[in-house]
Amino acid sequence: MARQSAEKQANLGMSVEIEPMEAKSAEALPTGMGWQFEPKWDGFRCIAFRSGGRVDLRSKSGKPLGRYFPELIAFLASLPVDRFVIDGELVVEIDGRLAFDALQARLHPAESRIRKLSNETPARLVAFDMLMGKDGVLLLDQHLADRRARLEEFCKTIPANPRQFVVSPFTRNREEAASWLSGSGGDTDGVVCKRLDEPYRPGERAMVKVKRVRTADCVVGGFRYGNDSHLVGSLLLGLYNDNGELDHVGFTSAILDAEKPELTRRLEALREPPGFTGKAPGGPSRWSTERSSDWQPLKPELVVEVRFDQVTGHRFRHGTKFLRWRPDKSPSQCDFRQIGQ
Template sequence: MLRDLPVPLDLAPMEAKLVDEIPRDGGWRFEPKWDGFRCLAYRDGDEVLLKAKSGKPLNRFFPDMVAALAALPIDRFVLDGELTIAVDGEPSFEALQMRLHPAESRVRKLAAEQPAAFMLFDCLMDADGAPLLEAPLTDRRKALEALFKRLGKAPALRLSPGSTKREEACTWLEDTGSSLDGVVAKRLDGPYVPGERAMLKIKKIRTADCVVGGFRYAEGTEEVGSLLLGLYDAAGRLNHVGFTSTIKHAERPALTRKLLALKGQGFTGDAPGGPSRWSSERSAQWVPLAPELVVEVRYDQVTGGRFRHGTRLVRWRPDKAPGQCTMEQIRPR
């Protein structure tokens, strides 16, 4: 039974703290940061559990991976890794998101058309069934490589590469794009620390010039809380691509007055969505603006033509024409 394994089923995966650069001192192992769903995989006999970083089970959404793990010649393991789906040879976060569908028939259809892969980067139980949480990374990596070798031909599983050379990690960081999300640094002598940011992650930060196509009020106030960002597509439509809320409080009253003077058409292509179960009616409302203001923002990742996370405001660009702010800036290269 899964509950008899020496690694708790409610274990929180070890996480990483975002830092500005790859560490320069020794004692680190560097690995690519894969653009997927973090996953802990448990197996004991016929039972398999895929668990997301949130603690929720993923079996329902990845029946292909459950079947692949259940078919392996080793029937007891606990592995840490990243679920990915390749589209045209590159990992696609959009394809992963599509798996989170309420209809089982739809999920199984997607699983057959675009099967998932599991990128392995840690082993939490050795071949004898002993937990490895207290073991240093060097020992856990040896156990992972030994287990992977015993698996033989397992097309759904991959072994994440790694290096102790900073120069190689720098190369990975420069090459980050649609396939990689950055670089992770792990202490060679470090144990597996559940739920703590005991690793480091370094992302390649990019910038883009965006049109301010609207704004939302800060909750409970009459002042701007976030700027809604837009970029023009090839047809000349202004599409909503994300937001930035890193506005200094002292600047908000004057900025709100400036924005209200520009109330206008707003986005002419994709527009911000309406209320959802995660937002109040007030927070989902937005004020459309004439496309006259341009800001430069920092971002880390793009999914489906939009910034995946909130961006950071770098500066206003009065020298930049709104029509120069195009989708080409954020397309994968």
Template sequence: GLDFDALQMRLHPAASRVAKLAKATPASFVAFDLLAADGRDVRALPQRERRTSLERLLAGAKPPIYLTPMTTDRALASDWLTRFEGAGLDGVVVKPENGTYEPGKRAMIKVKHARTADCVVAGFRWHKAGKNRLVGSLLLGLYDDKGALQHVGVTSSFTMAMREQLAIEIAPLRERALDHHPWRDWASADDMNRMPGGQSRWSAGKDLSWEPLRIERVCEVKYDHMQGDRFRHAAVFLRWRPDKPPSDCRYDQLEVTTPYELEKVFGAGSSRPAGR
């Protein structure tokens, strides 16, 4: 299936390193729209014409060049939404047939899965606009089958008023939080792989320092897709779960996605009603 973590590691400023990574982790090119052909700008053409031209241009394409499947059949698209997730895709994209390509505008609809999970709130980061006053994000954790609390992502979709309220609400949980915290070793760890505050080439210049909280709070969040054992995108905070103990927040609550071969995704082709 798709591995976005591996793809990100392909990006590097040094040409020699790029060449080495290209051999070690080969990538593929997947076309999903056409902006120009034979020196002609086609962005003003409707989506259906751009797609027809793209299919014609790539009719003889072979791996590692692929064309995304397309359909106007809603039932088939719904089936793809379910099956293709197992190959690493987190949804399907819906475009109006007569729509032109509009740079910088969200002229399409992304349809994703909506799921919820109860997570341990194990730490937080301050908001850049108000350290010691506004919470930027909450660090989320789930227990694995060995009983270890793993960092699975963050939730940060709060209004400014809620950020201020959160700072007050979690203040008592900051007291002596590091004493028995399962992530205490990360405070001075050399291995930054799983550290919530760890820097990477993608976060250069950002303040990712974090503060631990006593393992007492649980919140319910909405997420769309897992990338390995973490949420691919930031989760959406839904509510506190005072009725649920942190020990109940385990990976086994998550929906298991049936694996699906990526080659079958690109072999799905195009589907239109007759006459189009």
């Protein structure tokens, strides 16, 4: 249905209904021939449309993004090409590194604020697929190898502006892609794997994504009880900042039910304020919830190793995966240096 809708819209001169092709998770890079590997960028997925003087940016969910990124609308409208559809990622770079929190700050209702940010921290479109060429012909049925060639040909026809538009690098060498995964930190959090001989499949999980495995040793600065339960539901994690204060950085809730009674008794015996001496749960932030203040502070004695994907604003962006207790680690060793912050 998505493809038929896209073709119908293309005949009208503007498509806003091509769903992005998505990826399914895997633990390892695929083997064999015929794969293209690309960095998994730390930004907002975006499909950019141009038809005549009209430009549109759409998120992965189909919501319009143009009002939040006026500098990109202006740039794409200025290109000497009347029509195209490009799949890519919106990113913001600050001091040589991608800043996801700066990207999130764009989703603000005040136009004056958006204009200010667009001048101070302009966004860039990292293009990785061509879905419609400048001739107005949809390329969804063409193989990735052909679509990539069309994207590179397109880029030769427009003025170079790496500040606002670049083409994502790629490799067809699995060993090189594996080296991307082994890196620590950086602007990407994994690798996206695509078949060279496959068409673009809107809305389908037809790609493979492999995330970089990153771990950190964290102090357990507090815990929360589970909903309607007297047993532990999640552990609150902390890292020491440069001032020697313990900042709250996230949580982990991957605790086996069989272990909860004994762990709850262990944690309750360590209850002692303040728990976190720096940034604490319940402070004003976009992560706050109605339960943010409902937590129990602990003596900073327990250390756990967790797996995480990305860090934004000195916090784990998502919940972490509990790996193991680290009785061999001193809490004082758990600082931000191990996650590159």
